[in-house]
Amino acid sequence: MDDLKVNKRLIMTPGPVSVDPRVSQAMSNSILGQFDYEFVDIMNKTMELIRKSFLTDNQWSFPIDGTSRAGLEAVIASIVKPGDTVLVPIIGRFGYLFTELVKRAGGIVHNIQKPMGEVFEQAEIIEALDTVKPKVLAIVHGETSTGRLQPIDQLGHACKERGIYSVVDAVATYQGMIIPVDEWELDAVIGGAQKCLSIPSGITPITFNDRFSEEINKRKRVELGIRSNESTEQDHFIRSNYLDLTQLQDYWSPKRLNHHTESTTSIYALYTGLKIALTEGIEARAARHAYHQEGLKQALKALGLEIFGDETNEMKMVICVNIPDGADDSKFREGLLKNYGIEIAGSFGELQGKIWRIGIMGYAIEKQNILTFLSIFSLYLAHQGVQNLNPEKAIDTLLAYYA
Amino acid sequence: MDDLKVNKRLIMTPGPVSVDPRVSQAMSNSILGQFDYEFVDIMNKTMELIRKSFLTDNQWSFPIDGTSRAGLEAVIASIVKPGDTVLVPIIGRFGYLFTELVKRAGGIVHNIQKPMGEVFEQAEIIEALDTVKPKVLAIVHGETSTGRLQPIDQLGHACKERGIYSVVDAVATYQGMIIPVDEWELDAVIGGAQKCLSIPSGITPITFNDRFSEEINKRKRVELGIRSNESTEQDHFIRSNYLDLTQLQDYWSPKRLNHHTESTTSIYALYTGLKIALTEGIEARAARHAYHQEGLKQALKALGLEIFGDETNEMKMVICVNIPDGADDSKFREGLLKNYGIEIAGSFGELQGKIWRIGIMGYAIEKQNILTFLSIFSLYLAHQGVQNLNPEKAIDTLLAYYA
Incomplete structure (x- = not known):
C-alpha cells in the first residue's frame, strides 16, 4: 500500500472544491479535548461566526458533525414527525432529496414541480401553502443540478403568517451570496462546507430560530428513568440520536451536555x-462570485457555447452550458481531468449528458484560475472535434472583461 | 475575532487524543472530487486497510462520515426495525448508549447489568441469549467509563448458532488491541477514530459480514417510483437516509451510487x-499499549494510588485510579490542564468524582510522554495536598520498568 499521494487539481465543479491553505493549516493544530476550556472557547466563537455568516441573531447556530446531507436530515428529522405534511417544491435533484428525507421521517410530502431549468414564482408557492396547509415548507435555495436560484425572500414571512415552518437548503449558496436569515424570516437554514465556503466536506453549519426550537422541543426525548409515560412518547420522539437537534442544543449551549465527540x-x-x-x-x-461567473459566462458564449436555462434565475456560483455537438460527456470530462487535472461536472436525471455544470465556488475563484480554465477548456473542446468554436474570441472576451 | 491559536497539549484521556503529524500532513493534501478516479482509488485502498485492521475478509468494510456515535447508530438503525428485540449487556455508560440507540430505532431492549467495574462471564450472556431470544446482541467491548474489557471472543459464534446478529462497539479498543472479527465470528463491528487509532474524530470505520448485509437489505428502501407497495414498506424501511447502510453499500462498492459528499x-x-x-x-x-499501561500502572501504585476495578478484566488502553483523599476532582483536573496542558478524564454517573481515567491511546503513548506525565501528575497531586504520596518511588519504578 503506497503512501498517500494526491495530484494537483483545479476543481471547477459545484463542490467539493479546493480549500484555502490557511484552512488546511488550521486543521493541523493540536487536538483539544471537547471539554477543554480552550476548545469550549473555540466552539463559542464558531457559533458567533455562524450567526454572522447567516446574518442572524439566532442563538441556535451551530454545526452538525456530518456532510450537508446530515445537516438536512437533522433539520427534517427533528421537525417532521410521522404523519406531518410537508410541501416540497421541486426544480431539480435536491428537491427529491428533501422529499426522500421527509418520507424517511414518516412525513407526508406534497410536491409541486417545475420543468428542469425553471424556478417557481414565490406567489405560486404561497398559493400551494394555502392549498396544502403543510406543517413545513422545505425548499432548495440554490439547485445546483440545474444551476437555478429559487427566489425565497418572501417565503419566510408567508410561512410565519400561516403558522408554517420554513426550512431552506442553502448548501450551495451559503457564503457565495447574501442570505439574510432574519430579514427573510426563515425558520431553519442549512449551509454547506465544501461549496462556496470552501472548507472540506464533513461539517455543516445550520441555524434555526426560537419558534422552530419550541416546536422541535415538543419531541424532546427525556432520558430513561425520568420519562413519565413511555407509550405516549413512543410515537413522537425524534428517531435519530446523532442528528437530534434538541440534544445538540444541550451540547452547543452552556449546558455542554456530552453527546458525540466533536470533530x-x-x-x-x-x-x-x-x-x-x-x-x-x-x-x-458574493460580488466576487458573481463577477467571475459573469466574465466566464460571457467568454463561454464568445467561444460558441449555449448557456442552459434562463439567466434571470441563474445561480451566480454555477454556469450550466449545453454540451455541444461533437463532444462526448464522459469522455470529455475524463480527458480534462486526466490530462489537465481539471474537473467539471455533468448533471443528473434528464439533464445527464445534456449539460455541463461549471462551479464558481470559493477559494479558487480568481482571475488566474478562470483564465487558465478557459484556455484549457476551449482548446480541449476543439481538440475533441467540436466544430465552430472560437477559442481566441473567448480569451479576448475574458481578458477584456478583466481589464 | 482572533486567528485560531491552539496551545500544546498532552492528552491522557480516553479520547480524543493527539494526532500523528503525518496524519495532519495527509489532511492538507488537495481536495479531490468524490468521483475523481484518484479518489475512487483512495476509497478502495481505504476499504482494504479497514479490512486488514479488523482482520476480516468482509467486503463491507467502510467508514461512516460522522463520529463514533454515528457509526453505532448506522449499524443499530439499519439492523433494528420497530418491534425487534435486542439484548444489551450493561457494564457502564456506553451500554446505555446502545440502549438509547435501540429505543430510538423502535426496538425493544432487554438489559442485563453488572455493578460498575465488573464484566460479564460470556456464559452469562449466552444464557441471556437463550432466555431473551433477541434478534440482536449489542455489546460494548471496551467500556471506557469504567475501564473494563468485556470478553467477547465466544459471543459471535454463540449468536451465529442461534440466528442472532452480534453487534460490537469496539470504538475504544480498535487498533489498541487485536480484534479478529472473522475468527470471533462477529457480524458487525464499529471501530473508533480518535482513540487508539489516533486520528481526528469525525469518521468511523465499520465492518459487517454478508449475513448481516442480507438482513439489513430486507429493509432496503427502493427509490420513489420503483417501489410497488408503499404502504407495506412504510413500517420497515430504515428511518435514516444519511446512516442507511444499504445506501452506503451502493456508495462504497463499484456501483458508486451518489449519496453524501464524502469527507x-x-x-x-x-x-x-x-x-x-x-x-x-x-x-x-497492541503490545505497545499494554506495555506502557502496565508500566504507568505500577508507577501509580508506587506513588500510593489505588487502581479501580479488577485488573484481570482491565482495558490495556485506560488506567482507572480512585481519586485520592485530599484531591478535588474538577479542581485538580482543571489545574493540571491550565498549568501544564495535560488532560486526564473524570467519569460518569455513579463513578463521577470517584475515579480518574488516564488514557493510554495511540500516537502519544511512548516513554518520554509517559515519564513526563508521571512526573507532573505526581508532584501536582502532592502540591494539591494529597498525603502519603511517594513521587520519587513512582519515578524510580517507571524508570526501572523502562530500563
Whole structure:
C-alpha cells in the first residue's frame, strides 16, 4: 500500500472544491479535548461566526458533525414527525432529496414541480401553502443540478403568517451570496462546507430560530428513568440520536451536555473558513462570485457555447452550458481531468449528458484560475472535434472583461 | 475575532487524543472530487486497510462520515426495525448508549447489568441469549467509563448458532488491541477514530459480514417510483437516509451510487492513520499499549494510588485510579490542564468524582510522554495536598520498568 499521494487539481465543479491553505493549516493544530476550556472557547466563537455568516441573531447556530446531507436530515428529522405534511417544491435533484428525507421521517410530502431549468414564482408557492396547509415548507435555495436560484425572500414571512415552518437548503449558496436569515424570516437554514465556503466536506453549519426550537422541543426525548409515560412518547420522539437537534442544543449551549465527540479538526476548519469569508465580507464575497461567473459566462458564449436555462434565475456560483455537438460527456470530462487535472461536472436525471455544470465556488475563484480554465477548456473542446468554436474570441472576451 | 491559536497539549484521556503529524500532513493534501478516479482509488485502498485492521475478509468494510456515535447508530438503525428485540449487556455508560440507540430505532431492549467495574462471564450472556431470544446482541467491548474489557471472543459464534446478529462497539479498543472479527465470528463491528487509532474524530470505520448485509437489505428502501407497495414498506424501511447502510453499500462498492459528499480530508486521515497502524503492526501496536499501561500502572501504585476495578478484566488502553483523599476532582483536573496542558478524564454517573481515567491511546503513548506525565501528575497531586504520596518511588519504578 503506497503512501498517500494526491495530484494537483483545479476543481471547477459545484463542490467539493479546493480549500484555502490557511484552512488546511488550521486543521493541523493540536487536538483539544471537547471539554477543554480552550476548545469550549473555540466552539463559542464558531457559533458567533455562524450567526454572522447567516446574518442572524439566532442563538441556535451551530454545526452538525456530518456532510450537508446530515445537516438536512437533522433539520427534517427533528421537525417532521410521522404523519406531518410537508410541501416540497421541486426544480431539480435536491428537491427529491428533501422529499426522500421527509418520507424517511414518516412525513407526508406534497410536491409541486417545475420543468428542469425553471424556478417557481414565490406567489405560486404561497398559493400551494394555502392549498396544502403543510406543517413545513422545505425548499432548495440554490439547485445546483440545474444551476437555478429559487427566489425565497418572501417565503419566510408567508410561512410565519400561516403558522408554517420554513426550512431552506442553502448548501450551495451559503457564503457565495447574501442570505439574510432574519430579514427573510426563515425558520431553519442549512449551509454547506465544501461549496462556496470552501472548507472540506464533513461539517455543516445550520441555524434555526426560537419558534422552530419550541416546536422541535415538543419531541424532546427525556432520558430513561425520568420519562413519565413511555407509550405516549413512543410515537413522537425524534428517531435519530446523532442528528437530534434538541440534544445538540444541550451540547452547543452552556449546558455542554456530552453527546458525540466533536470533530476538532472540522471545527478548526469551519472557524477558519468562516473567519476568512467574513474578513473578505459577505457582500464582497458574493460580488466576487458573481463577477467571475459573469466574465466566464460571457467568454463561454464568445467561444460558441449555449448557456442552459434562463439567466434571470441563474445561480451566480454555477454556469450550466449545453454540451455541444461533437463532444462526448464522459469522455470529455475524463480527458480534462486526466490530462489537465481539471474537473467539471455533468448533471443528473434528464439533464445527464445534456449539460455541463461549471462551479464558481470559493477559494479558487480568481482571475488566474478562470483564465487558465478557459484556455484549457476551449482548446480541449476543439481538440475533441467540436466544430465552430472560437477559442481566441473567448480569451479576448475574458481578458477584456478583466481589464 | 482572533486567528485560531491552539496551545500544546498532552492528552491522557480516553479520547480524543493527539494526532500523528503525518496524519495532519495527509489532511492538507488537495481536495479531490468524490468521483475523481484518484479518489475512487483512495476509497478502495481505504476499504482494504479497514479490512486488514479488523482482520476480516468482509467486503463491507467502510467508514461512516460522522463520529463514533454515528457509526453505532448506522449499524443499530439499519439492523433494528420497530418491534425487534435486542439484548444489551450493561457494564457502564456506553451500554446505555446502545440502549438509547435501540429505543430510538423502535426496538425493544432487554438489559442485563453488572455493578460498575465488573464484566460479564460470556456464559452469562449466552444464557441471556437463550432466555431473551433477541434478534440482536449489542455489546460494548471496551467500556471506557469504567475501564473494563468485556470478553467477547465466544459471543459471535454463540449468536451465529442461534440466528442472532452480534453487534460490537469496539470504538475504544480498535487498533489498541487485536480484534479478529472473522475468527470471533462477529457480524458487525464499529471501530473508533480518535482513540487508539489516533486520528481526528469525525469518521468511523465499520465492518459487517454478508449475513448481516442480507438482513439489513430486507429493509432496503427502493427509490420513489420503483417501489410497488408503499404502504407495506412504510413500517420497515430504515428511518435514516444519511446512516442507511444499504445506501452506503451502493456508495462504497463499484456501483458508486451518489449519496453524501464524502469527507475527503477525513478519508486522507483514515487512510494514513490505518497505514501507520498497520505498518507498526496490530500485534506490536497492541503490545505497545499494554506495555506502557502496565508500566504507568505500577508507577501509580508506587506513588500510593489505588487502581479501580479488577485488573484481570482491565482495558490495556485506560488506567482507572480512585481519586485520592485530599484531591478535588474538577479542581485538580482543571489545574493540571491550565498549568501544564495535560488532560486526564473524570467519569460518569455513579463513578463521577470517584475515579480518574488516564488514557493510554495511540500516537502519544511512548516513554518520554509517559515519564513526563508521571512526573507532573505526581508532584501536582502532592502540591494539591494529597498525603502519603511517594513521587520519587513512582519515578524510580517507571524508570526501572523502562530500563
